[in-house]
Amino acid sequence: xxxxxxxxxxxxxxxxxxxxxxxxxxxxxxxxxxxxxxxxxxxxxxxxxxxxxxxxxxxxxxxxxxxxxxxxxxxxxxxxxxxxxxxxxxxxxxxxxxxxxxxxxxxxxxxxxxxxxxxxxxxxxxxxxxxxxxxxxxxxxxxxxxxxxxxxxx
Amino acid sequence: xxxxxxxxxxxxxxxxxxxxxxxxxxxxxxxxxxxxxxxxxxxxxxxxxxxxxxxxxxxxxxxxxxxxxxxxxxxxxxxxxxxxxxxxxxxxxxxxxxxxxxxxxxxxxxxxxxxxxxxxxxxxxxxxxxxxxxxxxxxxxxxxxxxxxxxxxx
DNA sequence: CTTTTCGTAACTTATCAAGTTTCAAATTCT
DNA sequence: AGAATTTGAAACTTGATAAGTTACGAAAAG
Ligand code: FES
Ligand code: FES
Numbered sequence: 001x002x003x004x005x006x007x008x009x010x011x012x013x014x015x016x017x018x019x020x021x022x023x024x025x026x027x028x029x030x031x032x033x034x035x036x037x038x039x040x041x042x043x044x045x046x047x048x049x050x051x052x053x054x055x056x057x058x059x060x061x062x063x064x065x066x067x068x069x070x071x072x073x074x075x076x077x078x079x080x081x082x083x084x085x086x087x088x089x090x091x092x093x094x095x096x097x098x099x100x101x102x103x104x105x106x107x108x109x110x111x112x113x114x115x116x117x118x119x120x121x122x123x124x125x126x127x128x129x130x131x132x133x134x135x136x137x138x139x140x141x142x143x144x145x146x147x148x149x150x151x152x153x154x
Numbered sequence: 155x156x157x158x159x160x161x162x163x164x165x166x167x168x169x170x171x172x173x174x175x176x177x178x179x180x181x182x183x184x185x186x187x188x189x190x191x192x193x194x195x196x197x198x199x200x201x202x203x204x205x206x207x208x209x210x211x212x213x214x215x216x217x218x219x220x221x222x223x224x225x226x227x228x229x230x231x232x233x234x235x236x237x238x239x240x241x242x243x244x245x246x247x248x249x250x251x252x253x254x255x256x257x258x259x260x261x262x263x264x265x266x267x268x269x270x271x272x273x274x275x276x277x278x279x280x281x282x283x284x285x286x287x288x289x290x291x292x293x294x295x296x297x298x299x300x301x302x303x304x305x306x307x308x
Numbered sequence: 309c310t311t312t313t314c315g316t317a318a319c320t321t322a323t324c325a326a327g328t329t330t331c332a333a334a335t336t337c338t
Numbered sequence: 339a340g341a342a343t344t345t346g347a348a349a350c351t352t353g354a355t356a357a358g359t360t361a362c363g364a365a366a367a368g
Contacts, residue, residue, distance in 0.1 A: 002156070002244075002322085002323055002354095002356060002357085003242065003243070003244020003245075003356085004242050004243055004244060004355095004356065004357095005245070005246045005356085005357085006356085007243055007262070008243075008244065008245050008246040008259065008262055009246045011258045012249075012254055012255050012258050015257070015258065016254055023313095025312085025313065025314090026314070027313085032248075032249070033248050033249075034249070035248075035357075036357095036358065036359065036360095037313090037314090038315095038358080038359070038360080038361095039356095039357065039358060039359085041314065041315065041316085042315095042316085045315080045316090055313090055315090057313055057314045057364075057365045057367095058311085058312060058313055058314080058364095058365055058366025058367050058368095059311065059312045059313070059366065059368065060312080060313085060367065061312075061313050061365090061367085062313070062314085063314090074262075074265075084242065084356090085242045086241060086242060086243055087157075087241060087242055088157065088158050088238065088239045088240060088241055088242045089158055089161055089238065089240055090156075090158060090159050090162065091157075091162050092159045092162040092166060092187070094163075094186075094187050094188040094189075095166075095186070095187075098166070099292045099293050099296075099298075100166055101166050103285050103286075103288040103289035103292060104162055104169065104285055105162065106288065107228070107280060107284070107285055108161070108162055108165075108228075111228075111273060111276045111277065111280070112273070114272070114273075114276065115270075115276070116269075118268065118272055119266070119268075119269040122265045122268065122269070123265065126261060130261070131257050131258055132257075134260065134261065135253050135256075138253045138257060139253050142253075144253075156323095156324075156326090156353085156355070157325085158324095158325065159326090160325080160326095177344095179343090179344065179345090180344075180345070181344085189326075190326095190327060190328065190329095191345090192328070192330095192346095192347090193325095193327060193328085195345065195346070195347085196326095196346095196347085199347090209344090209345060209346090210334095210335080210344085210345080211333075211334045211343085211344055211345045211346080212333095212334055212335025212336050212337095212342090212343060212345080213335060213336035213337060213342065213343045214335085214336065214337095214343080214344085215334090215335070215336085215344050215345065216345085238325090
């Protein structure tokens with residue numbers, strides 16, 4: 001099953017965004033992610049609606065954080081990218097009136113819902129500043145002074 | 155994202171299989187699921203390897219339970235259909251050497267792993283006989299005497 | 309008014325479970 | 339033995355959709 005990488009990618013983008021003291025263009029970000037500007041705009045649009053980033057058009061424009069990383073949780077970002085389906089496992093709906101299918105789906109749904117609740121609760125408990133701190137710790141452990149981009153974006 | 159309905163469908167099949175006192179052909183099962191025999195064989199093949207069902211070829215052949223429903227858990231069936239990816243959410247791997255991506259993926263992986271552990275533990279705790287009992291209760295609540303198939307398979 | 313950059317719509321691609329086709333092999337029935 | 343039934347398995351097509359692409363208009367700055 002194909003993955004939905006929007007949450008992961010947007011988290012990556014937001015953390016890099018804080019390092020920069022200037023707006024990042026969609027093209028720069030696309031280079032970072034190995035994709036293209038239109039997709040970046042499409043996905044960041046959701047984050048803009050939530051106020052997590054702001055965009056400016058024209059010369060010198062681009063994307064900047066709309067609030068500190070300490071005020072954004074993983075859950076916020078998950079919701080902002082459209083609250084995509086968490087699970088690849090799905091329920092059959094071939095025989096909706098079949099009591100067996102109903103019993104199976106009921107058990108699966110309860111279990112999936114419980115796991116989803118746990119997951120989203122954990123997401124709500126993690127702030128992006130926590131990820132940044134972890135990143136900083138990793139950089140320090142490697143003896144990196146100025147963490148800066150390690151990819152080919154410049 | 156597209157769902158993987160193999161677990162749900164195979165549970166449905168196994169429960170119906172117990173009701174029947176005869177081998178069910180792939181064609182019958184395909185009719186139940188609104189699909190075709192080859193797909194049924196492909197998916198049930200995994201269950202056969204685990205000994206959860208047995209198949210007989212030729213006239214009068216078909217599929218039967220290989221052990222009582224009380225000795226099969228949802229986790230068993232999940233594994234038997236290939237232990238498909240649980241989550242639709244995936245991790246980016248565009249910049250494996252990027253410390254930010256590493257920090258993001260580490261946090262996501264830990265959280266997803268925790269939710270996966272919970273899910274699979276719940277699966278391991280649910281026996282197919284529990285689902286059958288729930289099914290029987292639903293049938294009783296509706297006043298059904300002989301639960302039998304409600305779909306067009308006969 | 310030219311350049312930069314976002315905004316957005318429309319279209320194409322990649323992926324993989326699901327679905328299909330086909331035939332060989334095994335088993336039973338006559 | 340031969341016909342009918344049914345699984346086994348390989349090869350192929352379809353469908354759904356996140357990702358990727360193309361194209362052009364609007365807004366802002368120089
Ligand atoms: S993409 Fe994270 S360092 Fe460039
Ligand atoms: S499919 Fe469950 S009753 Fe026919």
